[in-house]
Amino acid sequence: MKRGSRMADLLWYGGAALLALWVLAPIYLIGLLAFSPRMAVYRWPRPLLPLEFSVETMQFFVNATGTLAATRNSVVVALLTMILSLALGAPAGYALARFIFPGREAVRMGILMTRMFPMAILSIPLAVTFIRIGLYDTPWAVALVHTAMALPFVILITSSVFMAIPRDLEEAAMTLGCSPLTAFLRVSLPLALPGLAAASLFTFVISWNEVFAATILTLRQRTLPALVLTVLNESPLYFRFAGGFFMVAPAMIILLIIRRYLFNLWGVVSR
Amino acid sequence: MSRWWKAEIGLPLALLMPAILFLGLFIALPSVQALLLAAQAPDGSWSGEPFRRMLADTRFMPALRNTLVLIALVIPLQLALALTMALIAQSRRRGAGFFLYVYAIPLAISELAAGLVWLAIFTERGYLNVVLRALGLIQRPIIFLSYEHPIGILLAVVIAEVWRATAIVMVTLVAGLQMILGEYWEAAEVFGANLAQKLRYVVLPLLRPSLQAALIIRTLFAFQTFAVVVALGGGVLPVLASEAYVWYAGAHNPHVAAAYSLIILALSALVTGFYLYVLRVHPEEMGR
Numbered sequence: 187m188k189r190g191s192r193m194a195d196l197l198w199y200g201g202a203a204l205l206a207l208w209v210l211a212p213i214y215l216i217g218l219l220a221f222s223p224r225m226a227v228y229r230w231p232r233p234l235l236p237l238e239f240s241v242e243t244m245q246f247f248v249n250a251t252g253t254l255a256a257t258r259n260s261v262v263v264a265l266l267t268m269i270l271s272l273a274l275g276a277p278a279g280y281a282l283a284r285f286i287f288p289g290r291e292a293v294r295m296g297i298l299m300t301r302m303f304p305m306a307i308l309s310i311p312l313a314v315t316f317i318r319i320g321l322y323d324t325p326w327a328v329a330l331v332h333t334a335m336a337l338p339f340v341i342l343i344t345s346s347v348f349m350a351i352p353r354d355l356e357e358a359a360m361t362l363g364c365s366p367l368t369a370f371l372r373v374s375l376p377l378a379l380p381g382l383a384a385a386s387l388f389t390f391v392i393s394w395n396e397v398f399a400a401t402i403l404t405l406r407q408r409t410l411p412a413l414v415l416t417v418l419n420e421s422p423l424y425f426r427f428a429g430g431f432f433m434v435a436p437a438m439i440i441l442l443i444i445r446r447y448l449f450n451l452w453g454v455v456s457r
Numbered sequence: 458m459s460r461w462w463k464a465e466i467g468l469p470l471a472l473l474m475p476a477i478l479f480l481g482l483f484i485a486l487p488s489v490q491a492l493l494l495a496a497q498a499p500d501g502s503w504s505g506e507p508f509r510r511m512l513a514d515t516r517f518m519p520a521l522r523n524t525l526v527l528i529a530l531v532i533p534l535q536l537a538l539a540l541t542m543a544l545i546a547q548s549r550r551r552g553a554g555f556f557l558y559v560y561a562i563p564l565a566i567s568e569l570a571a572g573l574v575w576l577a578i579f580t581e582r583g584y585l586n587v588v589l590r591a592l593g594l595i596q597r598p599i600i601f602l603s604y605e606h607p608i609g610i611l612l613a614v615v616i617a618e619v620w621r622a623t624a625i626v627m628v629t630l631v632a633g634l635q636m637i638l639g640e641y642w643e644a645a646e647v648f649g650a651n652l653a654q655k656l657r658y659v660v661l662p663l664l665r666p667s668l669q670a671a672l673i674i675r676t677l678f679a680f681q682t683f684a685v686v687v688a689l690g691g692g693v694l695p696v697l698a699s700e701a702y703v704w705y706a707g708a709h710n711p712h713v714a715a716a717y718s719l720i721i722l723a724l725s726a727l728v729t730g731f732y733l734y735v736l737r738v739h740p741e742e743m744g745r
């Protein structure tokens with residue numbers, strides 16, 4: 187930007203700030219409602235500043251029937267999804283990154299293609315199957331479908347994580363007497379760990395946020411989004427807003443933790 | 458290249474097999490089952506009944522139309538907004554990294570939560586009315602999300618979706634831009650190109666692979682729009698995914714629900730093929 191005149195700077199900062207406001211203002215507003223007294227939702231007119239801070243609304247949401255159980259289910263499902271998709275995805279990603287074998291491109295294409303399948307087409311027939319085999323309405327049922335959704339993503343990410351680690355390093359370790367396995371464990375794995383951790387945390391967020399399959403596959407063992415969705419029409423506005431904030435907050439914290447890896451993660455997946 | 462890398466076929470296959478089996482079991486098999494479900498009457502006999510019922514349902518055409526209208530409105534807006542954000546974030550000015558992170562925040566926000574966030578704004582005593590009142594523009598709240606005017610709900614859904622899902626497009630474009638900007642941009646500058654020319658002749662052509670990926674992924678997700686519509690419209694505005702849900706959970710009819718999910722899949726496949734064709738990348742153009 188050589189001709190970066192003051193005018194251009196002004197335009198840039200103005201535009202950038204405006205767009206940041208567009209992203210942040212709605213989050214601020216729902217946070218404001220979540221931490222106002224319950225009846226503030228119905229007041230007219232009302233202030234835009236946090237003048238009457240209160241945890242009453244959040245308390246009401248957390249103490250409402252089912253919230254804590256649903257939160258626990260959400261965490262269990264997300265953890266299961268994280269573990270399953272890493273356990274299945276990381277070896278596959280490693281294979282795609284490190285080996286040249288017949289059918290490699292076909293496998294890669296096949297994994298990309300799975301993205302085309304909507305949640306509805308997985309969860310509706312699986313609900314029927316899960317009812318038959320007694321898996322319906324359990325965290326496992328939801329975690330299995332979430333894993334199917336997250337696995338292609340995890341495979342592609344891990345493959346790029348391993349691709350970024352020069353294989354010479356592993357070969358060097360092997361010439362120094364390591365077996366392929368110990369070369370992997372002592373050299374590649376430690377280098378890959380941050381990327382794998384970021385991918386896992388993102389998997390957690392994907393599962394934590396998913397609502398369609400979770401609603402279809404549960405009845406009593408609701409996850410948090412499934413619970414909020416199914417009681418939406420019978421619940422007061424302040425319950426919905428508190429629920430919205432309660433779901434957003436942990437996901438935003440995780441995103442903050444992995445922000446450095448975000449663009450590498452997505453850049454790879456989109457190619 | 459040591460012998461080990463080339464000789465092994467068994468090891469990579471063994472590493473891939475669990476994932477492939479899992480995807481087969483939980484993606485391929487259910488898809489076949491969906492096909493079977495949609496071709497059976499509830500008593501298990503082969504029948505065109507589920508599709509007939511779906512097509513005869515008065516909510517089918519509105520659901521299809523709303524889904525397509527949403528996509529037609531949301532995707533171009535997202536593309537323009539995401540490109541703007543990506544270009545802003547690629548500047549070398551101080552603070553660009555901060556803005557990049559801020560624009561990526563909605564990645565963490567679910568469709569349902571986004572619907573609730575915008576409900577707080579568009580509901581009768583929501584913040585849009587509060588702000589309009591503070592500006593002295595209105596005295597009484599305006600009802601934006603009215604059951605009588607689903608168009609208001611539709612626009613609210615468009616805004617909520619643009620707000621939430623632009624981040625996915627932006628992050629994909631940023632990844633693509635990082636490869637282009639630099640030399641190409643500076644070369645264009647040397648030859649005196651203005652911003653519009655740089656966009657038209659440098660950024661957009663080179664960004665085509667990223668644009669293609671972003672468009673495909675966004676449109677695929679947009680066909681599944683569900684929770685945001687429920688949160689803002691409470692069932693007044695049917696879309697394909699919400700109808701699949703209602704037929705399964707409300708009417709306890711997985712057959713018609715499966716027929717709906719097949720429609721979503723068919724449209725997804727069609728659109729993916731369309732994007733791949735229209736935005737196809739000629740290898741000689743990319744030079745790699």
